[in-house]
Amino acid sequence: MPSALTEHPVSVRGLSKRYGGVQAVSDISLDIVRGEVFALLGPNGAGKTTTVDILTGVQRRTGGDVRVLGRDPAEDPREWRARIGVVPQTTGAYSDLTVKEVVAHFAAMYPAPLPVGEVLERVGLGSFHSRQATELSGGQQRRLDVAVGVVGDPELIFLDEPTTGLDPVARREAWELVRWFADRGRTTVLTTHYLDEAEQLAQRAAVVVGGRLVACGPPASLGGRDRTPATVTFRRGGALAGVALPPLPPDTEVAASGPDTVSLRTPTPSQVLGLLLPWAAAAGVCELADLRVHRPTLEDVYLSLIDRESRENAA
Amino acid sequence: MTAIVPESRSVTPAPPPYEGAARPGADVPARPAARAARGYARACAARSSVELRAFFRNKQSLVFTLLFPVILLVVFGAIFEGKVEGTDTDFRQVFMAGVIAAGVMSTAFSGLAINVAIERDSGTIRRLALTPMPKSAYFVGKLVRVVVTTVLETVLLIGIAVAAFGLPLPQTAERWSTLVWCLALGTAACALAGTAYSALIPNSRSAAAVVTPVFMVLQFISGVFYPFDKLPLWMQNTAALFPVKWLAQGFRSVFLPDSFTVVEPAGSWELGRIALVLALWAVGGLIATGLTFGWRGPRVR
Numbered sequence: 001m002p003s004a005l006t007e008h009p010v011s012v013r014g015l016s017k018r019y020g021g022v023q024a025v026s027d028i029s030l031d032i033v034r035g036e037v038f039a040l041l042g043p044n045g046a047g048k049t050t051t052v053d054i055l056t057g058v059q060r061r062t063g064g065d066v067r068v069l070g071r072d073p074a075e076d077p078r079e080w081r082a083r084i085g086v087v088p089q090t091t092g093a094y095s096d097l098t099v100k101e102v103v104a105h106f107a108a109m110y111p112a113p114l115p116v117g118e119v120l121e122r123v124g125l126g127s128f129h130s131r132q133a134t135e136l137s138g139g140q141q142r143r144l145d146v147a148v149g150v151v152g153d154p155e156l157i158f159l160d161e162p163t164t165g166l167d168p169v170a171r172r173e174a175w176e177l178v179r180w181f182a183d184r185g186r187t188t189v190l191t192t193h194y195l196d197e198a199e200q201l202a203q204r205a206a207v208v209v210g211g212r213l214v215a216c217g218p219p220a221s222l223g224g225r226d227r228t229p230a231t232v233t234f235r236r237g238g239a240l241a242g243v244a245l246p247p248l249p250p251d252t253e254v255a256a257s258g259p260d261t262v263s264l265r266t267p268t269p270s271q272v273l274g275l276l277l278p279w280a281a282a283a284g285v286c287e288l289a290d291l292r293v294h295r296p297t298l299e300d301v302y303l304s305l306i307d308r309e310s311r312e313n314a315a
Numbered sequence: 316m317t318a319i320v321p322e323s324r325s326v327t328p329a330p331p332p333y334e335g336a337a338r339p340g341a342d343v344p345a346r347p348a349a350r351a352a353r354g355y356a357r358a359c360a361a362r363s364s365v366e367l368r369a370f371f372r373n374k375q376s377l378v379f380t381l382l383f384p385v386i387l388l389v390v391f392g393a394i395f396e397g398k399v400e401g402t403d404t405d406f407r408q409v410f411m412a413g414v415i416a417a418g419v420m421s422t423a424f425s426g427l428a429i430n431v432a433i434e435r436d437s438g439t440i441r442r443l444a445l446t447p448m449p450k451s452a453y454f455v456g457k458l459v460r461v462v463v464t465t466v467l468e469t470v471l472l473i474g475i476a477v478a479a480f481g482l483p484l485p486q487t488a489e490r491w492s493t494l495v496w497c498l499a500l501g502t503a504a505c506a507l508a509g510t511a512y513s514a515l516i517p518n519s520r521s522a523a524a525v526v527t528p529v530f531m532v533l534q535f536i537s538g539v540f541y542p543f544d545k546l547p548l549w550m551q552n553t554a555a556l557f558p559v560k561w562l563a564q565g566f567r568s569v570f571l572p573d574s575f576t577v578v579e580p581a582g583s584w585e586l587g588r589i590a591l592v593l594a595l596w597a598v599g600g601l602i603a604t605g606l607t608f609g610w611r612g613p614r615v616r
Contacts, residue, residue, distance in 0.1 A: 056445065058441075058444075058445070058611055059611075078447045078449065079447070081445070081446060081447035082447035086445045088441075088442070088445065090438060091438050091441075091442050093437040093438065093439070094439070095369065095373070095433075095437070096368065096369040096372040096373045097365065097368065097369060097372075101365070101368065104361075105361050105362075105364075105365050106446060108357050108358060108360070108361035109357075109358050109361065109446040109447055109448040110446070110447060111350070111354060111447075148442070149445075152446070152447070
């Protein structure tokens with residue numbers, strides 16, 4: 001009986017969560033598509049973890065409708081649990097057990113787990129399998145959390161800041177693991193503070209600020225990123241000093257044109273360069289000094305979304 | 316905020332819906348009931364194995380829970396001497412029956428209450444609740460932990476008492492059977508009271524401090540270190556509300572001559588009442604555990 005609420009691994013409509021007088025999550029609606037990596041972005045305390053907690057049945061919602069793999073997470077059925085994998089933000093200290101014992105123990109809870117050795121290799125703990133879990137470094141413990149979360153070979157994986165505390169190499173390894181699951185058609189919901197992580201891994205991302213979903217879409221076009229003009233800058237020295245700029249496309253805006261630096265905001269940077277280069281060559285300059293084309297990064301978009309939201313809230 | 320529904324996507328083809336039985340390496344198609352039973356057995360075995368490994372590898376639980384009663388037995392067994400007034404029985408033997416009861420309380424009550432509090436504080440319980448583990452498998456693991464450690468504790472204490480202090484082993488089948496049912500009921504009463512009591516422990520750092528006074532005071536007022544009939548009446552009446560007094564009395568009936576009943580409060584071993592009180596504690600502990608035990612929530616980190 002496929003309907004709008006059951007065909008996606010995660011369907012959320014009007015989700016709200018109140019703690020006492022605090023509205024932690026307000027009216028979030030989203031669908032997560034089978035096979036995609038979906039990133040939830042937002043500042044600390046924005047409601048990301050609360051949302052993940054509700055989706056994974058850890059907390060109860062106070063409003064709205066939620067379907068995860070076709071079920072209401074609040075019911076917490078066992079066969080449903082076997083199909084999702086969760087790597088919570090804070091997790092257990094597994095004292096008196098080795099790394100391999102911890103993962104094998106969790107594997108035993110699932111009907112068709114991945115081989116323990118393979119999972120340890122994939123999270124980069126292969127050579128630490130007989131180490132006591134409490135003797136691992138912070139980053140290694142985080143990898144163990146990931147191993148415990150995915151050993152059941154889940155159809156849908158929730159990763160709540162999985163790479164916090166990892167060094168750059170370990171982060172790349174964690175990304176490989178996410179891609180490996182994605183290649184096998186698994187769906188991943190990822191919260192992160194690292195925008196490069198979202199950009200590298202996610203097909204779509206949502207930005208949550210103050211419990212509200214303020215933007216959702218592919219990282220390349222999130223928050224109108226694809227429609228935001230690029231900035232072309234270069235230094236105007238030597239032979240170009242005092243030479244007037246060539247005629248530019250009408251939608252190009254000269255943001256700054258001083259004796260030193262020229263800065264142009266344009267939706268068509270290639271066209272603008274096509275006009276600038278002959279103009280410079282005509283003045284005898286073959287190489288524009290310090291030429292840069294800056295397109296808005298995910299971070300620029302993210303920060304402006306948060307800035308706009310906090311100003312709107314203040315107003 | 317309106318619903319955000321992506322219109323189409325062309326990444327990876329959708330995987331087949333979850334079919335555990337169809338994946339390589341998974342169980343061959345079996346009747347669902349048989350598969351569920353096997354899954355349950357596997358979860359219980361995994362929990363039990365982790366419980367036992369953790370107990371025997373953890374020096375704190377080994378020394379504090381398992382060896383503490385042994386130390387009490389050895390130290391006080393060497394100090395105590397003389398007959399109990401009005402009887403022909405060495406007080407040392409009375410003490411040894413009592414310390415076996417203390418041993419049951421140590422492994423089943425103190426050890427378990429501290430262990431559950433630590434698992435709640437360390438995130439283990441919350442993490443387990445995120446897996447498809449049948450909730451009862453957790454308690455099966457605790458049962459195995461408590462039964463194995465309590466039986467081991469009892470064997471250790473009886474072994475040392477017999478070998479080093481001349482405690483006579485029970486001579487009749489009836490006394491052996493009393494030993495077994497007292498041990499079983501006492502373990503159930505203490506363990507279920509322990510899981511319920513762990514709800515009062517705020518965090519793992521304070522666990523031993525919240526549990527140990529109960530353990531020590533109940534021993535003192537239950538006639539483990541001092542003949543029960545010589546305790547003030549109010550103390551006897553207080554102790555009679557708790558299981559240790561009855562468990563110690565049960566073990567006295569196993570190891571001491573029947574003539575010792577002249578100094579027992581009722582003039583007899585009161586085996587029926589021992590069974591009743593221990594069973595009531597087990598039922599009460601079970602209900603209180605059911606009411607207080609949480610898999611998640613503000614007290615479960």
